[in-house]
Amino acid sequence: MNSKRLLGRIFGALSLFAALPIAAGAQAQSFPSGNITIIAPYSAGSPADTLARRLAEGMAKSLNATVLVENVVGAGGIIGTLRAQKAAPDGHTLVIGTQGTLMMNKFIYKNLRYRPDQDFDPIVNLVEFPNLVVAPASLNVKTLKEFVSLAKERAAAGKPLTYGSGGVGSSAHLAAELLKMRAGIELTHVPYKSVADTLSDLLTGRIDLIFGNVGVFGPHVEKGSLVGLAVTAPERSKALPEVPSIVEAGYPDAEFSVWLGLFAPAKTPTDILEKLKSAAVASMAVPATRTSFATEGAEVKASASGSFRDFIAKDAAKWRPIISKLGIEIEN
Known part of the structure; x- marks a missing residue:
């Protein structure tokens, strides 16, 4: 291979790598390109449903988009979670994940049809409800x-x-x-x-x-x-x-508080996840929203700092031995 052809290939490869951040940034700038749907895997009036609707209202304003809530009910939240798992990882389908559906279930169900750790990208912890x-x-x-x-x-x-x-x-x-x-x-x-x-x-x-x-x-x-x-x-x-x-x-x-957070299908681009996180945090920061949850005994946890994935891993480390010791197991 002559030196001119070799230099051409090198410059071509460098141009390709240089374009990647630009492409990623453009992807975030063009998002959302349509309606966003937040799946609430529990019935209307449930804490997950109430949370999804309050969140949707605020996120719609931040993203200048239509944000819909869809109740997909059944099997203790599993049906709605499965619906989100199968969605395209483009940020337009999200799901309210609970401590049960996206952490504890992997220790309880023998044949869970989704993998909480691998099939979803955690965006932000939203609220915690003590019992x-x-x-x-x-x-x-x-x-x-x-x-x-x-x-x-x-x-x-x-x-x-x-x-x-x-x-x-x-x-x-x-x-x-x-x-x-x-x-x-x-x-x-x-x-x-x-x-x-x-x-x-x-x-x-x-x-x-x-x-x-x-x-x-x-x-x-x-x-x-x-x-x-x-x-x-x-x-x-x-x-x-x-x-x-x-x-x-x-x-x-x-001590035991149940957390509810926002999740996207796995492999959603990082820049889109960050945009969604910012919109969700802004939505939950509204004083009326925080007061409303406080009257229900819940505490808003949404924050721009910290890793939700690390938080879930720490919670899982606490509950795995407890669930194992209790011998709770469900065949599905």
Whole structure:
């Protein structure tokens, strides 16, 4: 090969590499090129749905685009998550991922049809919801310590207390099992289709405990029909300041907040992910949005700094041995 041809190939290759950042930047500048859809993998009115709709409104303004919310319900969030997995990685289809769907499920389901670590790009952690530990007023316990003492008495008599949840592997199930482990008590699990379905049975005393959403169960605590034993966070909830934190209640190792974040299909270009992250953070920074979530007992976590992927990895390292020890496993 003569020197002129060799130099031509070298300059051609250098030109190609020099053009790559320009092409990537142009891709971000042209995004979005159409409507953006945020998949909420739970029903209308659920925390994920409410979050998606508030997020969509703010992101639409930041991106000067139409941002739609689509509820794709079923299998505890798995159906909607699968829909997002199959979408083109161009930033126009996103999904609200939960601690369950995009972290815990990989330890719980034997044949999960998606790979949380490989099939999705984490964009930003949005909010965290601590659980409200509630018992019916008829149980005549005022504190979590009193509940634990009663649970030990009932178990010794062969009549264990019960707790409800939204099903095996749900956050309420795992939170209650974590408390059982930390407090050394026996409780009988009564699974329902959703946590909301437990409310009537809790109010009538058919079940003895639930780990639920502050927004759903808090009003009944304020009325006195339910007793708030603790909020599973290091500090008290601004929505229910009279209810002690799990630390104050004496069980700091039972702390448990459910996070919800924004995800894109894997291999979405980095510059588009950054643009989406900036829009999401700006949307969640609106004072009215932060106040609205605070009244529901949630804390907005969206921040331009920090790695959401690293946060998920740290949370997974905490929960993997716990789920393994509990022996929770679902075949699907």
